Amino acid sequence: MFTIVIERRAREFVKGLPPKTRRIIVEKILELKEDPFPGGNKAKLEYPHPPAVYRLHIGRSFTVFYVIEDKEKIVKIEKIVTIEKAHKEYSHR
Numbered sequence: 001m002f003t004i005v006i007e008r009r010a011r012e013f014v015k016g017l018p019p020k021t022r023r024i025i026v027e028k029i030l031e032l033k034e035d036p037f038p039g040g041n042k043a044k045l046e047y048p049h050p051p052a053v054y055r056l057h058i059g060r061s062f063t064v065f066y067v068i069e070d071k072e073k074i075v076k077i078e079k080i081v082t083i084e085k086a087h088k089e090y091s092h093r
Contacts, residue, residue: 002033002068006077010064013080021061028058029077036068036075057083 006014006029014022038044041057045065056064063086065079081089 002036002073002075004029004033004075004077007079010077010080025058025062025064025080028056029064032056032066032075036066053078055086 014025017025032042036042036054038054043055045053045055047053051067051069054066054068056066058064061083063081063083064077065081065086067076067078068074069076
């Protein structure tokens with residue numbers, strides 16, 4: 001079981017969303033406690049330098065970027081953005 005740590009900017013983004021959307025995002029993030037590794041809506045992104053960054057698509061609306069600290073059993077949520085913004089970021093990497 002992993003511990004979830006949500007960075008400040010990700011928390012602030014979620015706070016600004018409607019309650020139902022916020023609940024859905026939190027539920028999906030909590031599922032990472034059991035298995036944060038790629039599969040289904042989760043994927044490892046190709047970055048040239050460590051640490052490895054992963055993404056989780058939530059529906060067709062949001063993307064969560066996170067890092068796994070395997071030895072410490074921590075999943076660090078770095079950023080949550082709209083899927084449109086996420087696709088723009090993919091193209092810049």
